[in-house]
Amino acid sequence: MPFDTVVGHRRLVTLLSRAVARGTLPPALLLAGPAGVGKKRVAIALAEVINCTAPVSADGLERDACGACASCRRIARGAHPDVVVVAPGEMGSIKIEAVRTVIDQANYRPFEARRRVVIIDEADALVEPAQHALLKTLEEPPSASIFLLVSSLPDALLPTVRSRCPRLRFGPLSPAEVASALVRDHGYAEAAARAAAVDAEGSVGRALSSESADLVEARETATRVLHQAARAGDPVARLATAQDLSPKKGSPMSERDQLAACLRIMASVLRDLGLIASRVDAGVIANADLRSDLDVLSRSYDADRSVRAYAAVDEALAALERNANAKVVANWLVLQL
Numbered sequence: 001m002p003f004d005t006v007v008g009h010r011r012l013v014t015l016l017s018r019a020v021a022r023g024t025l026p027p028a029l030l031l032a033g034p035a036g037v038g039k040k041r042v043a044i045a046l047a048e049v050i051n052c053t054a055p056v057s058a059d060g061l062e063r064d065a066c067g068a069c070a071s072c073r074r075i076a077r078g079a080h081p082d083v084v085v086v087a088p089g090e091m092g093s094i095k096i097e098a099v100r101t102v103i104d105q106a107n108y109r110p111f112e113a114r115r116r117v118v119i120i121d122e123a124d125a126l127v128e129p130a131q132h133a134l135l136k137t138l139e140e141p142p143s144a145s146i147f148l149l150v151s152s153l154p155d156a157l158l159p160t161v162r163s164r165c166p167r168l169r170f171g172p173l174s175p176a177e178v179a180s181a182l183v184r185d186h187g188y189a190e191a192a193a194r195a196a197a198v199d200a201e202g203s204v205g206r207a208l209s210s211e212s213a214d215l216v217e218a219r220e221t222a223t224r225v226l227h228q229a230a231r232a233g234d235p236v237a238r239l240a241t242a243q244d245l246s247p248k249k250g251s252p253m254s255e256r257d258q259l260a261a262c263l264r265i266m267a268s269v270l271r272d273l274g275l276i277a278s279r280v281d282a283g284v285i286a287n288a289d290l291r292s293d294l295d296v297l298s299r300s301y302d303a304d305r306s307v308r309a310y311a312a313v314d315e316a317l318a319a320l321e322r323n324a325n326a327k328v329v330a331n332w333l334v335l336q337l
Helices: 012-021 041-050 069-077 096-106 128-139 159-163 175-186 188-200 204-209 212-231 235-245 254-279 289-297 303-321 327-335
Strands: 028-032 056-058 059-065 083-086 118-121 145-151 166-169
Touching: 012 041, 012 059, 012 166, 028 041, 028 175, 041 083, 041 118, 041 145, 059 128, 083 096, 096 118, 096 128, 128 145, 128 159, 175 188, 175 204, 188 212, 188 254, 188 289, 212 235, 212 254, 212 289, 235 327, 254 289, 254 303, 254 327, 303 327
Parallel strands: 028 145, 028 166, 083 118, 118 145
Antiparallel strands: 056 059
16 A cells, blocks of 8 residues: 555655655654544555665655555555554553563564564553553664554653654545545445545544445435425425434434434535535535535525525534434424525
């Protein structure tokens, strides 16, 4: 998985590529950001770039891995002796014994790689004694090793550990980037990927944990309700549209979760309508595959109405979080759209 296969995070990838090419990569780094956005993937890609036997330079990157040499293939498979991944055990923590083992390895020259790469995944799971054991190595790092700490909760690490690891800050992915990763790496159909991406808050991991079939249906429901609300003039007709927001039988999601998923996707559609009304670049539209629907809805939802409707959806979601009755919330919302 070379750098050019990483979805999003272009600025960070370019920075790492330049550091490897110019020999300025620090001996320890903290890759921090939301869960499921690709931090570990970037760490493994970095290990490949460092140790690739036939590096390339393309697509604006000073150095990238070829992805085809023996070193790259073995790192991608998790079978390279000089690329070590430490992760939480069955109890959800990383014990001092695991850290001592990799520290001992780091003190020796790599077997065959240019540099040994130690990736500590979910580094916030390090117990305090393990962090103290790691600290001395971070203070005086072996010249032939690099430590990459990956964490979605970096503040759980000791300040002394954080201070010795320059931090790379990862942000959430865009819905389009999440959808691209789902299609390319996880075999999602385009519609399912788009639906999951809209509700994933920029995290591929969150998208993978969602029920994609339910989200496809939720997106269809959200757009249908907006179309109906745009056409329905009197309150009685509006309330009839609330029936579409009723939970579907046989779904693994609860009534409240189904409605919440639908409303989050509706908020995304309304955001897109506001962007269209503002004539922004089409590249920032989350539901780009629904462009024909969005164009039709934009005739009824101008900038002011889309903002008011978005605020109403946000208030409805807050009411659900306070355990308000789902049917009452749905009825109230359609009257606001």
